[in-house]
Amino acid sequence: MDPRTRLALLFCVGLLAVSLDRPASLGLLCLLCALPLLALRVPPIWWLRGGLAIGAVVWGTVLSQGLFYRALPRLPLLEVGPITIWREGVFWGLIQSLRFVATLLAGLAVATSTPPDRLYAALRRLRVPFELAFLAATALRTVPDTGRTLMAVRAARAQRGRPVWQRSPWAWLRLELSMLRPVVAEALRTARSLAESLDSRGFDPSSPRSSGRPLKLAAWEWPVLGAAIALTLGAVGMRLLFVLYSSEVLYIPSLRPLYGFVRQWL
Numbered sequence: 001m002d003p004r005t006r007l008a009l010l011f012c013v014g015l016l017a018v019s020l021d022r023p024a025s026l027g028l029l030c031l032l033c034a035l036p037l038l039a040l041r042v043p044p045i046w047w048l049r050g051g052l053a054i055g056a057v058v059w060g061t062v063l064s065q066g067l068f069y070r071a072l073p074r075l076p077l078l079e080v081g082p083i084t085i086w087r088e089g090v091f092w093g094l095i096q097s098l099r100f101v102a103t104l105l106a107g108l109a110v111a112t113s114t115p116p117d118r119l120y121a122a123l124r125r126l127r128v129p130f131e132l133a134f135l136a137a138t139a140l141r142t143v144p145d146t147g148r149t150l151m152a153v154r155a156a157r158a159q160r161g162r163p164v165w166q167r168s169p170w171a172w173l174r175l176e177l178s179m180l181r182p183v184v185a186e187a188l189r190t191a192r193s194l195a196e197s198l199d200s201r202g203f204d205p206s207s208p209r210s211s212g213r214p215l216k217l218a219a220w221e222w223p224v225l226g227a228a229i230a231l232t233l234g235a236v237g238m239r240l241l242f243v244l245y246s247s248e249v250l251y252i253p254s255l256r257p258l259y260g261f262v263r264q265w266l
Helices: 003-019 023-039 044-068 087-113 116-125 130-158 169-200 221-246 253-265
Strands: 076-080 083-086
Touching: 003 023, 003 087, 003 116, 003 221, 023 087, 044 083, 044 087, 076 087, 083 087, 116 130, 130 169, 221 253
Parallel strands: none
Antiparallel strands: 076 083
16 A cells, blocks of 8 residues: 555544544444554564553543543542542543544554655655654654664563562552663664764755655555545534534534434444
8 A cells, every 4th residue: 555545544544533522433443443453463462462551541541531520511420439430521531542542553553564765755745844754754763673672671671570560559660660761772872873874974855866666556545545535524524514503603404314413423
């Protein structure tokens, strides 16, 4: 798939994540965003780690919103002494977390399936300024190296002390923060080496450049891209009409079935 198509689909996912406001529709969007990762044959251990991270994000967002929800009306879902978890807060927290998960999965799919040079070429063809395109491609190139450094640091720590879960929560937190120091130091060292390499080669961002592999959309990508854009614009348009209706700005009687559909599903 052409990297421009991937970026366009990622942009559509971002718009849908903002426009949709129901757990069912956002959950379906999350499943669609996870399908490309299945095709990439991600190792099972990373699925486990990713599932735990996503579960922690959803749980933390739902719990925090359920505890500190202040809008009215609100109904208690669970009361434990002075602590009250509000039903509307849990619902709102679930929506916010699913939005984050959908965009995260889509971004991971694009990042893991798109080489940095192809991402740079796509951004340049989309008229993105050179500095931003180069920054995005360079950042994507350093992500695997940073991940390998983090895993090496954790493996070294595992050989030097007792397991993390045998420590107190505060000791575990201090240990996790301390393990970030060598990762940050290695990232700074890599950035300095890259800057020195570019400077020694006389890098000039204003000089013209050509690509040995020009980008070209396949015939089947056009209908896929058109369908995704049409679906996204349709969802955004229906959501906008519903917001105008619910805000008492614009009401069209003939659109009552559309208002009901948006209220129920979007």
